[in-house]
Amino acid sequence: MTKQEIEKKVELIKEISGCDPYKCMKCGKCSGSCPSFNEMDVKPHQFASYIINGDIESLVGSQSLWKCLTCLACIERCPRNVQPGKLIDAARQLVERERGGDHLLADDIPELIDDDVPQQLLVSAYRRYRR
């Protein structure tokens, strides 16, 4: 990515999330709260730094995008109102808007479901994994 591309993406993430990564004081409460911490390669308390340092490539390529449960615990508890959950969601949307969403293909779905799957699960997963 060129410098301009990075800057553009940083701005986009800030805009989509409506969050200010500079407010982060690196307390780690988000990571202390996150139910998916162990699944993530980039940890919630690192999201802000990745954006501030312009390491967008690593962030959008990270598995964390797909591991966040959107349980909003970090958003609720963040003492600085940085809301890491919104930052990672913004990064995820950035990816999906560009790639059109290929993390969940319609063809895959029949394989994945059983008789009990509620509609809520399908629509939620669709919203999360795809544009």
Added chain:
Amino acid sequence: MKYSYYPGCTLKNKAADLDLYARKCAEILGFELEEINEWQCCGGVYPLGSDEIATKLSSVRALNDAKEHGQDLVTLCSACHHVLKRVNDDMKNVSDISDRANNYLALDEPYRGETKVLHFLEVLRDVIGFDELAKKVTNPLTGKKIGAYYGCLVLRPGKILEFDDPENPKIMEDFIRALGAEPVVFPYRNECCGAYTSLKEGGISQERTKLIFDSSNGFGADMLITACPLCMYNLNKSEADSKIPVYYFTELLAEALGAKEGNS
């Protein structure tokens, strides 16, 4: 008292119980749930991106329908409750989203978040009152030790949903008490069940639900209640040794009000 009612897609299908018992109980408790016309799916998740409009429109239509009927809007499903309340907050307080949504929808009169969105439990607490509810209980669930599993969507973000204290809620415990049962408070009641990841990666929700069952069972609960079909699904799929039965809160309400007989 008449409310506009937004059942949501799952309640028409896999979570039909949640819906059916709610309607019956409402009748007993003296209020009516009037299903709004041609509602569309809320999307299940609130789009966190502040620039998302299209994904919020179906909720705005439902909210506006309730406004046109001059009624508060009641929901049952945690996800619908979450999405509707947050979109409503956007329409009220985020002028950018509100303006763009209104421009697109071109309603007769712009919608600015006038509708009040209530979870069914909020109707019980704030309109009926748990004391009044307790008086209407004919079949108290005496002796049952029930854990209230809230999950995430019904509580957070606390500032916008204003449902209960997101870190230390008590509405469902009070509800359980009103039904004559004993609430069991356990710390995992507001921790995530794994949510939508169960579709592709069952592992996370297996881990999460085990923690939830270990905790609730450990503190002595015989059963859990929930308001969320997805939580229900994930909990039911759990392979934890500590697993206990899970019910929709409306089912227990119907039982306590003596309205359960004669159904399925």
Added chain:
Amino acid sequence: MQRIGVFVCHCGTNIAATVDVKKVVELVRFEPGVVFADDYMYMCSEAGQEKIGEAIKEHGLTGLVICSCSPRMHEKTFRACAEKAGLNPYMVEIANIREQCSWIHKDREEATEKAVILARAAIAKVNLNAPLQEGESPVTKRALVIGGGIAGIQTALDIADAGYQVDIVEREPSIGGRMSQFDKTFPTLDCASCILTPKMVEVNQHPNITLYTYSEVEGVSGYVGNFDVQIRKKARSVDMAACTGCGECQAKCPLGKSGKIPSEFDRGLRGRSAIYMPFAQAVPAVPVIDRENCTYFKTGKCGICAKICPSKAVNYEQEDEIVTVKYGAIVVATGFDIINLDKYGEYAYNESPDVITSIELERLMNASGPTGGHLERMSDHKQPKDIVFIQCVGSRCDDERGKPYCSKVCCMYTAKHAMLIKDHWPDTNITVFYIDVRTPGKNFDEFYRRAVEQYHVNYVKGQVGKVIPQPDGSLMVQAVDMLDNKQIMKKTDMVVLAAAIEPNKGVRKIATMLTASIDNNDFLTEAHAKLRPVESPTAGIFLSGMAQGPKDIPETVSQAGAAAVKVVGLLAKDKLKTNPCTAKCDPMFCNGCSTCANVCPYGAITYEDQLVRGPGVNETRRVAVVNNALCQGCGACTTSCPSGAMDLQGFSNRQITTEVDSICR
């Protein structure tokens, strides 16, 4: 016509870097009335002031305009400088071209243009200035200290030792404040009560100190040197003179053993009786009856304490008493509390008795506390083998749950707690979850390092997300180790929360009564953050201790002494110079309508019959007269006056109008 000298200060580069000082001088030189204009590197320096003095004499100046920093900074300096050179000090006006110009603008041209406009406005004003004479007012040689914690105690002792009368008003039944609840103090680990109790006794016995405990300030009027303060002495229901402090009544009170009334002093960790002294060393050693909880006051039955009191001191008929006392100065030392933790459900403070605050821990470790100094879990009375400390609970927050500031004392007291526990029970495992360890202060970092190096306290950088009570009675702490990048699930027996401190709840009410300014966090504002840190902007009001901001005991004691010196400096004067910028009535236009007297907050306006003579008028009529000693110069009367008879000296209608004109030129 005035002969005005304009002096433009460079303030090093503070002004000169953004404002073209030379250009300002050139542009104002030909303003009406200006006969001299010059610039200088530092106008407030001795050389700068000499320059002004010389110019006054050389050019026969009758008015000065200093273009410099804020008048709140150096107006006094330049007025004194003018006076020294024989000019009336009120012929000086300041154009604030630093705080309100050079420091906030970047564009040099724009800033210079604005500086010129501000200078012109000041010049226009000085053209209309008239010499004013300061009046005098007497000083009541008695000080009031609000709050009887360590801050108030030290302030009162220092004032009293200097030979002045001082009263302490304390809301609680005893003085001593928060410090009396503590076990040990950092960084020397002195026993808190060993160093505090002698001071409390000294206060009680000092001939110059009067104590009003179980009392509250009810109303304040007056001004510096002459405050009238109403103090409500709440009914103690015990005769202070008769009581010997034997303690029989509390021992026999039937509610004492019930545990129904939580002891405020022990932070609810045990109960207390309805007739009680908060703690054994209370000063005065006279109990009070808590009427809200006392069975006698609730039902009319019981009355045991009155029956058994050997000195017949219990008096149920006692009533609140309000006394009015005159003071020359008032010190606010209302102290702090910790925030309410109801909103922090994730730390399970309300759910688990084994999650406690640090003040509760102080009580648990104190020999006079509920456990006799033996550290135990409140749930099962077992000694904890593993303890977790969580820092910054509610401090440094940008949300409505917490406070935006650092509470300053938590890092140190946590190190203290950890060391004391390790010292008593060396096999206790202690983990401290911190965001930053902040230990600036003499011997402070050494103290913290001792906790790590000597006592092997485990410090983990990372905030705790959730405290999860376990069915087996232990607590699971879910946190992150940010340096290891790992999530931690730590099983522990006890969790101690370093809850944010906040100013005492009643301080806003007191600040309002005193018209002392207060910030968004309810800390009292100082007159100048650096140069006048113990004074309120309101003359005669001084600040001591946590009421002004978070600080530890050594700092509090230093500030208390500083406030005392300021008070003594004030009380040592026989007369105070009064602000001459007072209201003045022109009898020619006054028709005695009384509107001004109705809005005057000081009762400074009265009416008298005066002979009014002027063109077409020759009659005796009722006109307003301003008492210059009482008038504080707010100008409320001038704005309300329907006929324009009332004006404010120094800020007259014509002066402000001409400023408007010259800005809008």
Added chain:
Amino acid sequence: MSMNEEKTEFRPLIVAFCCNWCSYAGADLAGSSRLSYPADVKIIRVPCSGRVNPMFILRAFERGADGVIICGCHPGDCHYSTGNYYARRRMTLLFSMLDYMGVENGRTRVEWCSAAEGVKFSNTMNEFCEKIKSLGKSVRLGDLRCKD
């Protein structure tokens, strides 16, 4: 006035009355914290917001001001106890009269700002300037006493 006026950006003329105890000190704090706001704002120091005579404001609009803001202590915090309450009531009436006279409500404002609120002071001034810029040049009031 410059020759090519249409090309230059509109620079409003804004008069701010600040009470000595809270808002003037707040402005000083904004200064020492280097929190910038447009140079269009010129501050006049008054002892109290209650000292601000409506005549001063009328005068400003008569002489070409585009906006006038009065800053005082927060309600309850007035150094003189009640001055800001009088100011608030007085200005409510005055602003509605000014609106009637063609000086829109957006051009006049009362704001409370404590000595500790440098950030608020600067934000308020920035917002107010933006508002005045969006409103453009104000009508000039005339003083009929000087006419026949």
